[in-house]
Amino acid sequence: MQINRRSFLMGSAGVATGLAFGAGSAIPAFAEDAQLRAMWWGSNDRAKRTLEVAKLYQAKTPGVTIVGESLSGDGYWTKLATQMAGRAIADVFQLEPSTISDYSKRGACLPLDEFVPSALKVDTFGKDMLKLTTVDSKLYGIGLGLNSFALFFDQTIFEKAGLPLPTPDLTWDEYAKLAVELTKAAGKDNYWGGPYGARYAYVFDAWLRQRGKSLYANGSLGFDVEDAKEWYSFWEDLRKKGGTVAADVQTLDQNTIDTNCLALGKSAIGMAYSNQLVGYQLISKNKLAITMLPRERKGGPSGHYYRPALIWSIGATTKNGEAAAKFIDFFVNDIDAGKILGVERGVPMSATVREAILPNLNPTEQDTVKYVNLLKDQVGDYPAPAPLGATEFDQRVLRPLADELAFERTTPADAAARLVEQGKATIRS
Known part of the structure; x- marks a missing residue:
């Protein structure tokens, strides 16, 4: 499995360059073959970690190919707006607390309730954690970690x-x-x-x-x-x-x-x-x-207040909702994935993953966890979802x-x- 280094670096820098990291013919084809498009913004480090988790998922999930795209902050929202206008939203895309309410109300996000708990196992998160990504009584995203x-x-x-x-x-x-x-x-x-x-x-x-x-x-x-x-x-x-x-x-x-x-x-x-x-x-x-x-x-x-650092949502126009949900489930619940991701997208929501990765965290990552713990007696209530x-x-x-x-x-x-x-x-x- 190879990744074109130039494409990877360009994509991370904000150029709209697709990052295909499927295993091609090395993975046997099934009737339920699915190609998922994933889109996010962030640093080169985030892109690298995301790519590694996607490769790991493909190795464990024959028949699924993931095409990823990393953009800069403003470029990301411009691209998402274009996708919404063309009714071609990425299967899995990144949001944050200040944008999930806005974009879910604008019809960009697929409600995820039907995938819980069959494809999305989030019981270990606790009910309050799901409230962070719930808008108008529907679950529109899965938090990838806690931060403030x-x-x-x-x-x-x-x-x-x-x-x-x-x-x-x-x-x-x-x-x-x-x-x-x-x-x-x-x-x-x-x-x-x-x-x-x-x-x-x-x-x-x-x-x-x-x-x-x-x-x-x-x-x-x-x-x-x-x-x-x-x-x-x-x-x-x-x-x-x-x-x-x-x-x-x-x-x-x-x-x-x-x-x-x-x-x-x-x-x-x-x-x-x-x-x-x-x-x-x-x-x-x-x-x-x-x-x-x-x-x-x-x-x-x-x-x-505690907030979901970042969020994976599923595009409302997807034809592979269940496959997208299973990828998100892997992202937040698989221990090996958690070790790759560390706390770059926040302290893991899953207590099991959080406990498993702690021994492997470097000093900077440990400082991040300590900070989230420091806030325990300092945080107020999570605010109502941001309006349209x-x-x-x-x-x-x-x-x-x-x-x-x-x-x-x-x-x-x-x-x-x-x-x-x-x-x-x-x-x-």
């Missing part, structure tokens, strides 16, 4: 600068002072303390939850203009003091590892999802560490407005008013 939001930081840079490492009880005011000190202490051109976080919907959500609100509520926005103004003012004030990367650096971020300012070597701090620490560490020469996002006040709510239009709100409203602000083309007050006005026009319950 996180603060990543370059421990090597902190130690060289002689600054205290961020702790779980760090407040936003303390964070701001630390970010400015980091920029000064690093003493490098085009290098800053942290990101321009106004662009991150999930960080804004945590910020709001710390204040008793949320990003979405009752099928609409869960915040008002004053909340948004406070949020934007915090980041603009920090940018002007030198605590965030420049606007042209932040706009490169496509919510992927290789475009984040920490991964690009432009900042000492990054904000991302806990499972991504593995991918970040792979491309960083320095030691990276992980802790919780800052909070409003000492001892106050963290704003964190949530993906568009994030990509076409929140991020562009943050970019305008960072480039000083608008003010916090104006950006806040437009965020709420355009947000309400975009969100559809």
Whole structure:
């Protein structure tokens, strides 16, 4: 079985290149032969792990061929939109908590209830875990692991600068002072303390939850203009003091590892999802560490909640629903598959797989598991599914407005008013 290396690297970098990893004539043909298309976004490391699991599955499942495709963040959603318009959605495709409600309501996902438990054995996940991927009382995806939001930081840079490492009880005011000190202490051109976080919907959500609100509520926005103004003012004030990367650096971020300012070597701090620490560490020469996002006040709510790191859903247009369900089942329940995947897509939902892989985890992966465990007494309730239009709100409203602000083309007050006005026009319950 061979994989064309050039195609693999191109696909991982975001070029729409199919990755066929079937065993061809080496696998006997059966009447129920099935070719499955799988599509995801992520780093080269994620693509490599996914390919290895798919090869393992094919070796154990004669008659099934899987064609995989790995794309960049924005390229992925463009491709998915094209597939939806052409009624040719990949058999298995990747979603996340902020997009599963949106895409299931738009008819992209096949309900999976009919495959449980015949093809999908998820009883060991626990009922609450299935709620994370249930929309309107139907199961539309299978969580591939648990994670939460996180603060990543370059421990090597902190130690060289002689600054205290961020702790779980760090407040936003303390964070701001630390970010400015980091920029000064690093003493490098085009290098800053942290990101321009106004662009991150999930960080804004945590910020709001710390204040008793949320990003979405009752099928609409869960915040008002004053909340948004406070949020934007915090980041603009920090940018002007030198605590965030420049606007042209932040706009490169496509919510992927290789475009984040920490991964690009432009900042000492990054904000991302806990499972991504593995991918970040792979491309960083320095030691990276992980802790919780800052909070409003000492001892106050963290704003964190457990979430399915990523999700496999089945395309509504598939002709091989049961075969796709069996592949997903293998992905989340097979111990050998779990050892290949590690915690790159989150800490495994299955307690059996989680226990089996622990001895084989490297220090970075173990840090990820420890972080998820650290949150046990800090997490709040999982939010209601994001309303229809949530993906568009994030990509076409929140991020562009943050970019305008960072480039000083608008003010916090104006950006806040437009965020709420355009947000309400975009969100559809």
